[in-house]
Amino acid sequence: MLKIILAGWLGLMLTSSIALADNAHYKIVTGPERGTYIQIGADLAKWVAEPVGIDLEVMPSKGSAENVQRMRFEPGVKLALVQSDVYQAYVDMANAGNADAGQAIRPLRLIMPLYDEEINFVVRADSPIKTINEIKDKNISVGLLGSGTAQSANTIYHLMFGQPIADQNAQHLSNEDALAALIVKKIDVAVIVVGQPAKLFTDMNPELLQQLRLLRVDPNAPESARAKQTYFPATIHTASYPNWLKEDVPTFTVKAFLVTYDYGLRDTVVNLDRFAESLCTNFDNLQEHGHPKWKQVKMELPSLGKGWQYYAPVEKHLRACVARREAGMTTAAPAQTADKAPVKSNCTDEARVLMLCK
Template sequence: MLRTTLVGVATLIALLFPAFSFAAEVDAHYRIVTGPERGTYIQIGQDLAKWVAPPAGIDLEVIPSKGSAENVQRMRFEPGVKLALVQSDVYQAYVDMANSGNEEAGTLIRPLRLIMPLYDEEIYFVVRNDSPMKNINEIKDKVISVGLIGSGTAQSATTLYRLMFGQPIPEQNAQHLSNEDALAALIVKKIDVAIIVAGQPAKLFTDMNPELLQQIRFLRVDPNAPETARAKQTYYPATIHVSSYPNWLKEDVPTWTVKAFLVTYDYNLRDTVGNLKRFADSLCENFDNLQEHGHPKWKQVKLELPGLGKGWQYYQPVERRLKACFAHRAAMQATKGPATAQGGAPAPRADGRPCSDQERLLLLCK
């Protein structure tokens, strides 16, 4: 009797524990770092957590942040952070700093890998309605909020200014404010311009008090200005559409754009690699749900992995999985037919050398 009971228990354990082992292997608790609470990145992260992560057996926690530079840091060093959203110009800035000999930048960026490009984010140049400025090339020597140190906005704003005018923003004119604080400072005339990077429609503007919204407007790209030609070295033309803000804008506004990327690390642990492969499969298989139910920016995402510049690499286990899935989807469709910090003097580095403005923005100063 005892022997029969023990055999029964052993059989039950054998049946139960493989299932428990499988569940433990599949159920992963990961984090994705995104952007400000009213930005587009956090909504993209929430879409991934809702539509892509669960079918892959991943519990994905969406974490707000200042933006891209902070995300690179947290992706590299913070436990549990397996995914990040990063602007292309921020990623390139780290690559450039690493190639120029900055060891800390190299330590940060070289192990990072791209999963895929996502969409273009618009760069908003916001002024008061009573401002005499009409075009983006008129912001020289104005008091400008360029975004928080550690944000992608700060990188884009300072890079664009340097490209257009051949010099950095004068230190006394640069304010490092959050998007919300920048708009408040703009309205009360503490600054002249607020530069904000966000995919349209941006909750920052759609959630704004309509009366306050009527006190601000966007500057436009002047296609004939020499500053515009210089900005095209790095950034691409874009349009802020009336349809994104129908109760506010009266006409489309030409501006600049920067690409958003989904980023991970060059993991080689078997469980992590397996989880990210399943995430890639789910991303491809649930792409229609993202486009139908997610943020409108998903409609701009293409299922493709274009060639990359020097210093940029896709995460190979995911790259192979995505390419196979993309090819399968294309074949199936073919058979169907058409259908917080503040500004100030550069802080010293740990080695005593003064920090450059670029190093401060990329959080490479201790």
């Protein structure tokens, strides 16, 4: 009788656990509503989460730095999209002794690298500026505080010119507001980090779009060589914007990563394992039916730099997936009690961009 009771109890617990897993409701934080990140998030929700019973809500955001903060402190956020230079900036600040940065980044884990995002330097069509190394001391929109664009714009400017953008020259505008400000001549340059083709440009009024132009990298400029210390050469193709570009435009790029938290709670681990298996199973669907950027994504887990770690349970599944493909085969955080945001102190320009200051 005791065995029968225990068997029934275990069966009930297993059924409840499966039901809980099947009804999982998670969030992924992405980026602006007309950017690439939010489309990548929607693809993951449709082609990866949905087939295994995970309701993945796609949340817009300012961008990568805000995503790190929300991944760390907002209940229900289990996944985030983060630029590599933003992630590295948190790691560097944590290693330098910034406790707030350490608290934000150290529990985060990578699922896998995704694709490269192009850094677009936009000017008016009649601007005398032709190349990226000519933007020194110009009035520049660097993106909203908390966005990956702000981190990239500030980092690449500092690399090129050996100094930060002067406060009076830095405007923290959204992508849409930055393009509008360009057209009415309130700023000289708008820096926009987005994967091509971006709805920001493809959905734009054609007449307004013709009033804008992209700056090119001058491969012979010493400023370009310094930018390559962190960023890689890339090309914005005419095929991405056939109604705008007359020729390909050389620029720089930054890598996007899919990020999670170092979860230990069983139900969350189980759900993320299922997510990983579905990512493997449906990877070809993502590349065929998702945003064109998925065609650049490889099912691989390259070695990581110091301070970067993969999420171990998912890593195991994805490495097995990688091996199969190479062989020709194809809940809440531990209590996820929304940690209290850290007390803000010692505010610097970099800390402000990473949302470590008020």
